[in-house]
Amino acid sequence: MKFIGLMSGTSVDGIDAALVEVTGKEYNVQIELLATHTGNYPAGLRNRILSVCHGAPLTMADIVELDDEIAISFADVANHLGQADVVASHGQTVYHRPPTNNNLGYSWQLGRGALIAHLTQTPTISDFRAADIAAGGQGAPLVPPVDASLLSDPQRHRCIQNIGGIGNLTYLPPWDRADSPPESIIGWDTGPGNALIDWAVHAFSNGTLTYDHDGNWAAQGNPCQTLIDQWLEQSFFKQPPPKSTGRELFGASYGQRCWQEAQAFDLDQADFLATLTAFTAATIVDSYRQLPRLPDEVLLCGGGSQNGYLRSQLQSRLPDIPILTTDDVGLDSRFKEAIAFAILGYWRWHQHPGNLLTVTGASHPCLLGHIHKVKDHLATEISK
Incomplete structure (x- = not known):
């Protein structure tokens, strides 16, 4: 059909x-x-x-x-x-x-x-x-059973990481798809994906831009790790799965508070965007600590998979794990x-x-x- x-x-x-x-x-x-x-x-x-x-x-x-x-x-x-x-x-x-x-x-x-x-x-x-x-x-998330059906590998442990406005993961243990999917498939919302970055770009450009193309603006700045560590103390990140979230938590008000807190560190706009982007990467990697084990590879999808600076931040935090996209295994990452x-x-x-x-x-x-x-x-x- x-x-x-x-x-x-x-x-x-x-x-x-x-x-x-x-x-x-x-x-x-x-x-x-x-x-x-x-x-x-x-x-x-x-x-x-x-x-x-x-x-x-x-x-x-x-x-x-x-x-x-x-x-x-x-x-x-x-x-x-x-x-x-x-x-x-x-x-x-x-x-x-x-x-x-x-x-x-x-x-x-x-x-x-x-x-x-x-x-x-x-x-x-x-x-x-x-x-x-x-x-x-x-x-939410509802996509993990689809990920299991289309992206499971017989030998590899995989994480499918969607980075839309909100990020979410699917953990796929090895499965040859011959039987029912293993009960160890899990997934949850990891926190902000592009939502905070897009909000800041829109605000800083007076509405002329809606996203940071390839992370080029953020790449001009330097992330503030002290702020990132501070933001990771937010209670959502400590909550065990199953869990989901949205703009009700990680929306404009949250972004405005982050910008106010950044003033104490004298961050300019590029530094702030670099910090928000690195924060998104940190929330994703922090979520992986709750998995049964780290994956053999990560497959990205969604708009954030096209952000080169975000991908580099993820790779620096997972240096031994290949960061790919679902395109690399034959599934269109943009339309997944x-x-x-x-x-x-x-x-x-x-x-x-x-x-x-x-x-x-x-x-x-x-x-x-x-x-x-x-x-x-x-x-x-x-x-x-």
Whole structure:
């Protein structure tokens, strides 16, 4: 079957789409990547999404309008790729609350699937996180079972490190994919990925830049290790997995506090960007101390995998471990998340649970996502 996976992450830097031919059963799936496309949000829409992520208050009418505009943007990107059997849309996260001892978690993605189904005239699966959260899970990260299916190696211990707005890892012990995946597959959010770096670049450039291309700006500065050590004392990094996070913690307010603290060290803008980038690397490597063992190799994906300075900071902290990208093993690093949601959609369509309990902490396996079918030119939610 042909699935279109749609993904816009916490960086809000565009909507990635992948048209994927998926075959196989359960975890033994094979893919052929047929086409890819990235669509940019209109500048005004992106700014409104970021404002909501940073806590700006909205009326219900504002929320409805934003929900529709995001869905229309997602549908436009899907239509650019041509016809598929099913669209699997992650939507745009605007709020994520991890579970606590007193409350279930909550994760809110805008871009309603019923409207995407209507605009694409294609059955659409959306709202992938809700079922895992209802079962007591974090609702994140959801990609590790896909990583296991596509990127496990029979001999090597691997870490798949996604660096989007937020970073997350998947630890893959050796697996030949002949049997069910080993229970020792684990994963969690490592902390900030590009979120703080992007915030600082946008602020320092007065809105003319949205990210640090290849880390060139940061490479002009010198990281302050004292500040990095201080920031690593934040309680999230001490929390054992399963765990997840978002801009609610590592957003603009957090970045502003970091900038204020940097004043005591007389850091200029380049020094501060170098420190934020090195801090991101340090949070990733610090997370690896909680693994059963260090990996034989690390495969990067997401926007941060294209940041040369960030990669160099990771390599300096893991000098004996090859730092590669998923491109090096045949999986497009830029579109891996969109590919992953195409597969999660394939599993949902075929009644296969999509969550890993060792990753999210949910109490039981769940079918992830709501299916919206197109009938008589109307999109209606159904149970399949």
